Amino acid sequence: MKHVKKILLVDDDQYIRNALSSYLFAEGFLVYSVDNVSSAFIVIKNSCPDLIITDIMIKGLNGYDFIKVIKLDSFLYHIPIIFLTAKGMTSDRIKGYNLGCNAYLTKPFHPQELLAIINNIFHQIDLLCSRSFVPIGTILINSKMLDTFTPRECNILQLVFNGYMNKEIALSLNISLRNVEKYISRLLSKTNTRNRVELVRSIINLYVRANDGNRTRV
Template sequence: MSEQPKVLLVDDEPGLRDAVEAYLEDDDEFAVTAVASADEAWEVLETDPPDLIISDIMMPQVSGYQFLEKLREDSRFADLPVVFLTARGMTSDRIQGYQAGCDAYLPKPFEPEELVAIVKNLLQRRKAASTDDGDNGKLEAIVREISAIRGMLDQRSGISQSPSPIHIELTPREQSVLDLVAQGMMNKEIASKLDTSVRNVEKYVSRLFSKTGTNSRTELVRYALEHGLTS
């Protein structure tokens, strides 16, 4: 990821598009490219892929849902964070957005500060999920920290961890990735173990961060062990 993360903004409303672009670029934190349609967005994706996408849902020709579906079907962009920014704020609309694969859903009108916080959080999680697996020093440090976490929890509980008071729905593949992360495996090892790509593993780790509200592998493992999500 570049020093200044690249954000692709897709919205057919010129006024809102210009306002969001100006706000995101106000403190020079992001490099923003703004387009008016999903077709224009795809041209940007092919030539200069962003680190995150903010997209409207209700757009002519190609809706945000259709755009997101195409993204998730392309292995190059399957794990790209997507924020839906839309006037459709009913609970059923949000559920549909998350089921389609968006990472965050922000109804209009919204507070610009909240949008910036969401963007920063998703970028941080993506960066954490794509930790360099080739760095043996990092691997050893993570394994040591996970062992320390296990030891501390064993001393605290004596027998086992208490079940989580919050129900977190994990898919079978997410559970498999979580279990392997808890064993101290890095993304390349997990990809080999599960016979999938490193990009897919990064996607699952990023989803685990999002579902557990954590920002690093060790935070994720600590949370999972403390709440009985893995053993």
């Protein structure tokens, strides 16, 4: 079963929320739209989005503070974030990127450009997941070690990276929650990591040159 990407849209402009939600839904995404950060955290807690699009000038906590909280959370820091804002100064862009956003798009914008950015982010994530070498702390998982993973373990690893919780993995793969826990325990053991956060971090920090086996940072 193909995983439908979940996008959280945070913007206090109702027109933009409605128009963009409809557009992204038509492109095959599941969209949650809210007008403030407090509501955004409720969505994050309950649904764990694959990507967040947020304005900077929003009610309550602003977009800069929002991304700071996300990036400091060991369970959320891997979620890609796009700033969609009217703040178009170079200094604003630099601040956004320094805080960890993946892309910065200014209003007014073309929906097709935003869609291209979204698709590119997900494409890059898929490429990372397909690489041959993964450093885990001081240990490098090469193709030989990857051969020790069963096909089911590879599936679980992919879903963990995509932000799936154990219950979601169980539903997606049609297996019991207990079996999911066993598979994740095996992955932690095989990769010498202690928890899901380290496991995800190990996937993100990839070193690869698949063609000749030389290691290079992506």
